[in-house]
Amino acid sequence: MPLKPDITPPEAQDTRVGFALVGIGKLTAEELIPAARTSEHARVAALVSGEPDKAQGFARALGLTDGDAYTYEQFDELADRDDVQAVYIVLPNSLHREYATRAARMGKHVLCEKPLGVNAEDAQAIVDACREAGVLLMTAYRCQYTPEHWAARDAVQDGTLGDLRLLHSIHAQVEDDPEAWRLKRELAGGGPLPDVGIYSLNTLRFLTGQEPEWVFATQHQPDGDPRFQEVEASMSALLGFPGGVSATIQTSYAAHDTGTLRVMGEQGSLNMDPAFPYDGLKLSLSDNDGTRQPSFPEYDQFTLEFDHFARCIRSGDTPWTPGEEGVQDHVIMDALYESARTGQVVRLPTHTKRDAFRGTKPQLPQK
Numbered sequence: 001m002p003l004k005p006d007i008t009p010p011e012a013q014d015t016r017v018g019f020a021l022v023g024i025g026k027l028t029a030e031e032l033i034p035a036a037r038t039s040e041h042a043r044v045a046a047l048v049s050g051e052p053d054k055a056q057g058f059a060r061a062l063g064l065t066d067g068d069a070y071t072y073e074q075f076d077e078l079a080d081r082d083d084v085q086a087v088y089i090v091l092p093n094s095l096h097r098e099y100a101t102r103a104a105r106m107g108k109h110v111l112c113e114k115p116l117g118v119n120a121e122d123a124q125a126i127v128d129a130c131r132e133a134g135v136l137l138m139t140a141y142r143c144q145y146t147p148e149h150w151a152a153r154d155a156v157q158d159g160t161l162g163d164l165r166l167l168h169s170i171h172a173q174v175e176d177d178p179e180a181w182r183l184k185r186e187l188a189g190g191g192p193l194p195d196v197g198i199y200s201l202n203t204l205r206f207l208t209g210q211e212p213e214w215v216f217a218t219q220h221q222p223d224g225d226p227r228f229q230e231v232e233a234s235m236s237a238l239l240g241f242p243g244g245v246s247a248t249i250q251t252s253y254a255a256h257d258t259g260t261l262r263v264m265g266e267q268g269s270l271n272m273d274p275a276f277p278y279d280g281l282k283l284s285l286s287d288n289d290g291t292r293q294p295s296f297p298e299y300d301q302f303t304l305e306f307d308h309f310a311r312c313i314r315s316g317d318t319p320w321t322p323g324e325e326g327v328q329d330h331v332i333m334d335a336l337y338e339s340a341r342t343g344q345v346v347r348l349p350t351h352t353k354r355d356a357f358r359g360t361k362p363q364l365p366q367k
């Protein structure tokens, strides 16, 4: 796997926060390892995998030694590594809780991939374990760290669009391997909703800074398709935000790659298309005078996440997307599944405070 060149001067490396990456799947190999190499504040200090050869190969490519590669059985030996201050959990969803809890007990800070768990109870157990151990927990919601999403949030919240009325987002992709862990309920917790639909949900909550008060959803699980024996193929949902603002979210594992976001106020609207890939995000803002497309600096979303969490570890600040932010998405997703099952509107607890589940604002890349 080609890696980006290491641009960090060697003398700076030892002072960066050391992360152990747990799980070397596609995301770790193709995105996180290259991103950590260009991070100012974070570095990979250890790798944990079920395949020792793979972990050792990546360790050597990073200038580490075979001794920095651990198997899952050796995970608890990271307790002896003072140079590993944090673990980044990049495993199938149902394994997040076990590894986050074990990491917290070792006194390691935890960066955990989305979704935080498989349901609200599971995710809350991770929050509780980290709180009890006195370590920081961040849910890896990369779309809350990009300048494009922050510009969209500013337009929503500073009155540029006028009073907010309608929100809409679609996130879909085709999952064609019936054996994929993403299609196994026990490992994934659900289908497209917790995997890709979560971006629509999380980003609409981020843009508005508000929480839905009720939800209504329908889902489709086709008979006879081997992929969808355990999880939904598609879900369509209606969410009621405060002040009569309504949102529609659609997600699917059986629809062509799509990731869009639209927000309509009375005086203007914004469109992000694509809204969720790792790069190439496009934001347009429209009002009666026309449409403009702001430009943004280059950056790597995963580097921004690494740097934010490393800064929080240094300062002791709560991350912008802490564990509580991950739990809240699960509370809403649990309600969406309940609604799809019962055919009823499901009401949610009221949260009047803006950004009720968020911590310290991240630094955005400058032009």
Ligand code: NAD
Residues within 6 Å of the ligand: 023, 024, 025, 026, 027, 028, 050, 089, 090, 091, 092, 093, 095, 113, 114, 115, 140, 142, 181, 187, 195
């Ligand atoms: P993947 O299938 O590519 O990798 C999963 C890794 O977990 C592999 O190394 C695999 O060997 C290991 N593993 C350990 N136990 C396993 C088991 N019982 N079954 C299957 N694999 C097992 O998955 P991924 O795409 O890297 O996803 C991992 C996590 O990252 C998930 O929580 C996913 O939601 C998240 N993710 C986030 C983004 C993002 O943009 N933030 C993108 C992709 C994945």
